[in-house]
Amino acid sequence: MALAYDPLFITSDKSAMDVPSTPPPMMLTQDELKRIAAHKAVDFVESGMVLGLGTGSTAKHAVARIGELLRQGKLENIVGIPTSKKTQEQALSLGIPLSDLDAHPVIDLSIDGADEVDPHLNLVKGRGGSLLREKMIEGASKKFVVIVDESKMVKHIGGSKLALPVEIVPFCCKFTAEKLRELMEGYGCEAKLRLGGEKGKAFVTDNGNYIVDMYLEKDMGDLGAVSDAILRLPGVVEHGMFLDMASTVIVAGELGVKIKNKHSSCC
Numbered sequence: 491m492a493l494a495y496d497p498l499f500i501t502s503d504k505s506a507m508d509v510p511s512t513p514p515p516m517m518l519t520q521d522e523l524k525r526i527a528a529h530k531a532v533d534f535v536e537s538g539m540v541l542g543l544g545t546g547s548t549a550k551h552a553v554a555r556i557g558e559l560l561r562q563g564k565l566e567n568i569v570g571i572p573t574s575k576k577t578q579e580q581a582l583s584l585g586i587p588l589s590d591l592d593a594h595p596v597i598d599l600s601i602d603g604a605d606e607v608d609p610h611l612n613l614v615k616g617r618g619g620s621l622l623r624e625k626m627i628e629g630a631s632k633k634f635v636v637i638v639d640e641s642k643m644v645k646h647i648g649g650s651k652l653a654l655p656v657e658i659v660p661f662c663c664k665f666t667a668e669k670l671r672e673l674m675e676g677y678g679c680e681a682k683l684r685l686g687g688e689k690g691k692a693f694v695t696d697n698g699n700y701i702v703d704m705y706l707e708k709d710m711g712d713l714g715a716v717s718d719a720i721l722r723l724p725g726v727v728e729h730g731m732f733l734d735m736a737s738t739v740i741v742a743g744e745l746g747v748k749i750k751n752k753h754s755s756c757c
């Protein structure tokens with residue numbers, strides 16, 4: 491059944507977004523909203539581009555769409571740089587030619603989901619465990635388009651009582667988790683080693699590392715200072731705060747699609 495969704499209701503203007511131009515459409519599922527945001531992002535893709543391919547339940551719709559356009563001959567000469575083994579598998583199954591950052595150190599456009607987005611377009615990512623490769627690839631991108639459903643929009647990242655993931659080396663992981671907890675104690679932090687690996691063991695990232703999920707009770711305030719402090723801890727590989735990296739965030743909600751661009755997004 492066709493969705494009762496008005497694709498023409500797209501705005502990058504806050505005031506316009508606040509006043510819906512169409513009656514509320516029928517309820518869309520979260521997955522339908524994710525797909526709508528993903529397809530809108532793929533409109534930015536042009537033939538000949540080197541593309542960062544994101545990971546997760548939203549990004550998979552973008553990868554599928556890119557595969558579909560290639561198959562239809564509407565896109566040509568695309569090279570994809572996958573941000574995880576899972577995305578690599580999906581892209582290969584769709585016939586998307588793949589490469590890596592060694593061969594393509596500059597990426598034209600990356601498209602990926604996020605766990606949280608604040609009004610300045612700072613992100614939390616990595617609840618799916620792919621934050622390191624994502625940060626490397628998206629950080630090497632001329633344009634980074636983030637795709638989310640409206641449930642991901644928050645006032646302050648990391649303060650939602652959902653996890654801020656930190657990738658750490660497996661060596662003495664409890665020691666590093668405790669150091670993280672101590673560092674973030676002032677924010678009411680609980681630090682948990684992520685499980686979900688074989689036989690209930692630790693979750694292992696594509697890079698052979700572990701993840702500590704930090705649950706914070708308070709907002710972090712100076713995100714840059716917190717980021718630096720986390721990265722200074724020996725044993726930490728990377729964290730899931732993506733500060734000042736997104737060029738554009740595409741938010742799909744019940745009332746339409748909102749496009750937020752860097753430097754014109756705030757408040």
Ligand SMILES: O=C[C@H](O)[C@H](O)[C@H](O)COP(=O)(O)O
Nearest residue numbers: 546547548603616618619620
């Ligand atoms: O590690 C996972 C990635 O950062 C994902 O992009 C993020 O967790 C958002 O995933 P989803 O689109 O499934 O909510």
